[in-house]
Amino acid sequence: MSAELDPDAALMLRVKQGDSGAFAELVHKYRQPVMNVAYRMLGDATEAEDLAQNVFVQVHKSAHRYQVSSKFSTWLFTIARNLCLNEIRRRSRHPTSSLQAPHPDNEDQPLHQVEDAKTASPPETLLHGELEEKITQGLAALPENQRLAILLCRQDELSYEQIAKVLGCSVSATKSLIHRGRETLKRELKPYLRTGVWRESK
Amino acid sequence: MTHDPIYDRLRELSWRRELTSAEAAELQAWLAAHPEGREDWEAEAGLTEALGRLPDAPVASNFTARVLQAVERETAAKQRRRQRNWQFTGWLRWLPRTAVAMLVLGACLISYHRLYGPQYKELVQSVAAVSRVSSLPGAEILKDFDAIRVLNPTPAADEELLAVLK
Numbered sequence: 190m191s192a193e194l195d196p197d198a199a200l201m202l203r204v205k206q207g208d209s210g211a212f213a214e215l216v217h218k219y220r221q222p223v224m225n226v227a228y229r230m231l232g233d234a235t236e237a238e239d240l241a242q243n244v245f246v247q248v249h250k251s252a253h254r255y256q257v258s259s260k261f262s263t264w265l266f267t268i269a270r271n272l273c274l275n276e277i278r279r280r281s282r283h284p285t286s287s288l289q290a291p292h293p294d295n296e297d298q299p300l301h302q303v304e305d306a307k308t309a310s311p312p313e314t315l316l317h318g319e320l321e322e323k324i325t326q327g328l329a330a331l332p333e334n335q336r337l338a339i340l341l342c343r344q345d346e347l348s349y350e351q352i353a354k355v356l357g358c359s360v361s362a363t364k365s366l367i368h369r370g371r372e373t374l375k376r377e378l379k380p381y382l383r384t385g386v387w388r389e390s391k
Numbered sequence: 392m393t394h395d396p397i398y399d400r401l402r403e404l405s406w407r408r409e410l411t412s413a414e415a416a417e418l419q420a421w422l423a424a425h426p427e428g429r430e431d432w433e434a435e436a437g438l439t440e441a442l443g444r445l446p447d448a449p450v451a452s453n454f455t456a457r458v459l460q461a462v463e464r465e466t467a468a469k470q471r472r473r474q475r476n477w478q479f480t481g482w483l484r485w486l487p488r489t490a491v492a493m494l495v496l497g498a499c500l501i502s503y504h505r506l507y508g509p510q511y512k513e514l515v516q517s518v519a520a521v522s523r524v525s526s527l528p529g530a531e532i533l534k535d536f537d538a539i540r541v542l543n544p545t546p547a548a549d550e551e552l553l554a555v556l557k
Contacts, residue, residue, distance in 0.1 A: 209459065216455045221447055228448030237448060245458045246465055324441055342406055343442060349407075364403055371406075375434045382437035 197261035204252045212252075216245050219262070223269050226340050230273040232329050240276060244269045259354075262346040266355045270337060277333055320381050327377045335370030342367055397421050398428060402435055 194202075197218075203211035223244050227237035247268050255264060328336055334356065341352045353363040375382065401418045404410060410418060422429050451457070 209462075212462070213455055213459060216458050220450055220454050220458075224448040224450045224454075229445075234449055238451060238454070241450075242454070242458050242461055246461050249462045250465065320441060321445065324445060339442070345407075349403075367406060371435070371438060375431075375438055378438065378441065379434065382434050382441070 194257065195260060198257045201252065201255050201261055202257065204249070205255065212249060215248070215261070219265055220245075222344055222346070223265065225343070226266065226269055226337070227273060229325075229328055229340050230333070230337060231276060232325075236276070240272055241269075244272055247272070260351060262344070263351040263354050266341060266344070266347065266351075270355055273337070274333065320378075323378055323381060324374070327374045331370050331373060335366050335373070338363055338366035339370045339374075395421070395425070395428070398425070398432075402432075405435065405439055 197215065200211040200215050204215070220241065224237060224241045227240045227244070228234060231237050231240065244265070248265060251268070255261070328339065331339070338352065338356060341347055341355060344352075347355070349360050349363060353360045356363055356366070358366075397417070398421055401410065401414055401421070404414060418432070422432060
């Protein structure tokens, strides 16, 4: 019976019985994919890492509720989605200070000094860095459900059906979200995509 | 943007993976028949590749260790909460039993008082009254009653004296 099980499901069954080694294996396997989604959803590496850790803590706390019938990655990314959306909504209720806000002691100086990454980049990576920045900005500007759909689409472990389960909508609605998000990105990145700069950056 | 089912299907496949040679041939045939779709296809392919080249988010080398530590802290905190709850509610668990016992005891006392209180006093008084009466002779003295009666007949009543006394 266990040989037919998805390997992740087999590990989760061991986690349910208190096997911390099995849990560590799952964390190690999925930490990068979960971090990628969290980072692109929140836009901040530190917050993304905190959130990604919380995802796995939630997985451990909720292990008793895990059903073998559902794929572990679907369950995992559903937890990640919920925590990401909660954090985004929490931020919208408690917005952080603007980067343009003046320093209280010196109005000529901004409150937050951010290093200009463009000038610090070496010339040969300038175009690549600019494209990456544009895509990052484009993704960050998308509605959260379209952004999440596109990010989950990058996960090889998830089929369209599983992505739909994570998002809580139908497969056709999922594809529609991905399509609309991509159409927006194509419009914004048209100059780069037309010139093929993404090819030159190889 | 097209709504051609063949193009849509191949495009959706390309979002997840590289097209197989058969699928690529099908796409090329479609593009040959629909040259207006080539620009969109170029943009789709470019975007897919650009998204695929986004770097991974930085992950700390001790990420797994920190998750395990967080899980340990969470488990320990849960244990402490459980223990506090038990200590707080432990004696509370006896409260209903104590309340029931008190009710039963109270009911017994009330019943006892109602049944035996005033009547008991009356009984005590009656017994006290009876105890003041001199004790009656025992039955053994009556065993010769018939013989004594025959030997010592009772004299007739003095009717003249009774009449005077009236």
